[in-house]
Amino acid sequence: MNVHHDLFVRESEFVRSGEVNNFVQELVERGLVETVDGALMVPMPELGKDLVIRRSDQTSLYVTRDLAYHRRKAEACDRVIDVLGADHKLISSQLCHVLSACGIQEPEIVIFEFVSLPEGSMSTRAGKFISTDELLDQIVKQAFLEVTKRRPNESEDFRNRIATEVGIGAVRYDIVKVSPEKATTFDWKSALDFDKLGAPFIQYSHARACSILKKADPAPDSIDLVLLTGDAEIALIKELARFDYVIDSAARELKPHVIAIYARELAEAFNQFYRLMPVLSAPRDLRNARIGLVECARIVLGDVLDVLGIAAPESM
Numbered sequence: 342m343n344v345h346h347d348l349f350v351r352e353s354e355f356v357r358s359g360e361v362n363n364f365v366q367e368l369v370e371r372g373l374v375e376t377v378d379g380a381l382m383v384p385m386p387e388l389g390k391d392l393v394i395r396r397s398d399q400t401s402l403y404v405t406r407d408l409a410y411h412r413r414k415a416e417a418c419d420r421v422i423d424v425l426g427a428d429h430k431l432i433s434s435q436l437c438h439v440l441s442a443c444g445i446q447e448p449e450i451v452i453f454e455f456v457s458l459p460e461g462s463m464s465t466r467a468g469k470f471i472s473t474d475e476l477l478d479q480i481v482k483q484a485f486l487e488v489t490k491r492r493p494n495e496s497e498d499f500r501n502r503i504a505t506e507v508g509i510g511a512v513r514y515d516i517v518k519v520s521p522e523k524a525t526t527f528d529w530k531s532a533l534d535f536d537k538l539g540a541p542f543i544q545y546s547h548a549r550a551c552s553i554l555k556k557a558d559p560a561p562d563s564i565d566l567v568l569l570t571g572d573a574e575i576a577l578i579k580e581l582a583r584f585d586y587v588i589d590s591a592a593r594e595l596k597p598h599v600i601a602i603y604a605r606e607l608a609e610a611f612n613q614f615y616r617l618m619p620v621l622s623a624p625r626d627l628r629n630a631r632i633g634l635v636e637c638a639r640i641v642l643g644d645v646l647d648v649l650g651i652a653a654p655e656s657m
Contacts (some may be wrong), residue, residue: 476512542605550611
């Protein structure tokens with residue numbers, strides 16, 4: 342899935358180091374806990390459910406270890422962000438309540454709603470689920486069929502590589518394009534549609550830009566951007582100029598879906614430019630200016646796909 346972890350932190354670290362016991366002791370000293378039937382809990386009437394932090398047999402709970410973990414994170418980081426599933430809404434609120442009472446930096450919480458399949462919601466308890474491996478295998482297989490239909494004369498290695506890049510990109514994009522607080526249904530048929538506005542459409546736009554530049558070889562040695570006065574040219578330039586703002590906004594507001602939306606809108610603007618403005622057949626000076634614009638579009642399309650963790654093929 343092109344997901345990489347920089348660090349794995351084990352719960353046992355916080356038990357063995359004494360950080361969990363120290364945190365519990367601090368809560369006791371602050372008068373934040375009550376003892377009920379031998380268990381320690383933090384009363385939270387405003388949240389409607391008290392938080393148990395130590396069982397009657399003196400063992401800690403997951404949330405106790407998580408509190409100690411968040412103290413460590415708060416001491417090590419300028420900004421702490423938790424990405425959680427929708428079933429963690431209550432526990433995340435309880436966690437922040439305790440951290441705030443102890444004067445510890447609270448994490449910024451991003452809650453993602455559930456992703457369903459067209460057949461309905463998954464349930465591991467009921468044994469009704471599909472593994473990520475199964476999903477990716479199915480997606481890549483279908484992508485291979487689509488690539489073969491479009492490029493039947495290409496080598497099998499080429500088709501396999503593009504199918505993998507397109508398939509993984511389709512899964513990543515289809516999930517991230519939706520605002521975190523909205524539930525979504527993943528439909529591989531829609532996600533892999535090259536003609537709709539998903540990852541394959543954006544990847545194909547990048548490949549199209551690469552193809553134009555390849556045909557324009559050698560690159561022009563002089564470019565006069567003043568010549569770019571057409572509506573489609575100006576619209577594309579404006580979209581390119583938004584890139585920095587979109588990245589900054591998404592990072593500040595913790596809304597990655599705005600990057601996905603921007604990628605789609607940029608690809609649309611580029612394809613509109615391509616349809617309306619001849620590049621290679623234009624008069625020399627205008628041709629050179631448009632080639633320069635295509636190069637800018639290629640760079641930004643590649644960058645925005647990279648930010649989304651999606652491959653940017655040069656040929657599809």
